[in-house]
Amino acid sequence: QVQLVESGGGSVQSGGSLRLSCKVSRFTGIYYIRYSMGWFRQPPGKEREGVAVIATDGSTRYSDSVNGRFTISQDNAKNTLSLQMHSLKPEDTAMYYCAADRSPKPGLQTYEYNYWGQGTQVTVSS
Numbered sequence: 001q002v003q004l005v006e007s008g009g010g011s012v013q014s015g016g017s018l019r020l021s022c023k024v025s026r027f028t029g030i031y032y033i034r035y036s037m038g039w040f041r042q043p044p045g046k047e048r049e050g051v052a053v054i055a056t057d058g059s060t061r062y063s064d065s066v067n068g069r070f071t072i073s074q075d076n077a078k079n080t081l082s083l084q085m086h087s088l089k090p091e092d093t094a095m096y097y098c099a100a101d102r103s104p105k106p107g108l109q110t111y112e113y114n115y116w117g118q119g120t121q122v123t124v125s126s
Contacts (some may be wrong), residue, residue: 001026002024002035002115003115003116004022004023004024004099004117005022005098005118006021006119007021007053007095008020008021009120009121009122010092010097011124011125012088012122012123013126015087016088016124017086017087018122019084020082020083020085020098020100020122021080021081021082022037022051022081022117023080024037024080024098024100025079027033027125032101034056035100036053036101036106037053037054037072037098037099037100038050038052038053038054038072038100038101038108039052039053039072039083039097040048040113041090041094041108041122042094042095042097042119045093049063049108049109049110051066052070052071052072052083053108054074055104056104057064057105061108063108064107065091066092066098068087068108069085069088080121083096088122088124089124090125090126093120093122093124094121095121096120096121097116097118097119098116098117099113099115099116099117100115101114102114114115
């Protein structure tokens with residue numbers, strides 16, 4: 001069982017930066033279970049889409065639309081997942097969600113993840 005709580009969303013002008021955080025709480029008793037983690041987003045009126053993932057081996061993967069602008073990272077000591085976003089564009093406006101799964105190397109599809117946070121809104125104005 002995993003609980004995910006996102007923070008860090010807000011409003012920013014085009015070209016600006018934001019850093020999203022996801023606090024991860026693991027309710028697994030005495031066992032430490034590694035999870036693959038991901039960031040997804042859902043623009044208004046559109047389907048949820050994968051943005052970036054980090055697998056249990058630390059490898060990362062990004063969608064073409066954010067590659068080179070966004071960076072996913074995790075701090076296992078602080079149980080925190082982050083998404084650093086630079087050069088933001090109006091099309092990056094969306095609700096951003098943190099997700100987790102026990103699969104060692106999932107992709108960018110929403111069905112691959114079993115645990116989800118409530119989301120944090122990012123709005124980029126032109």
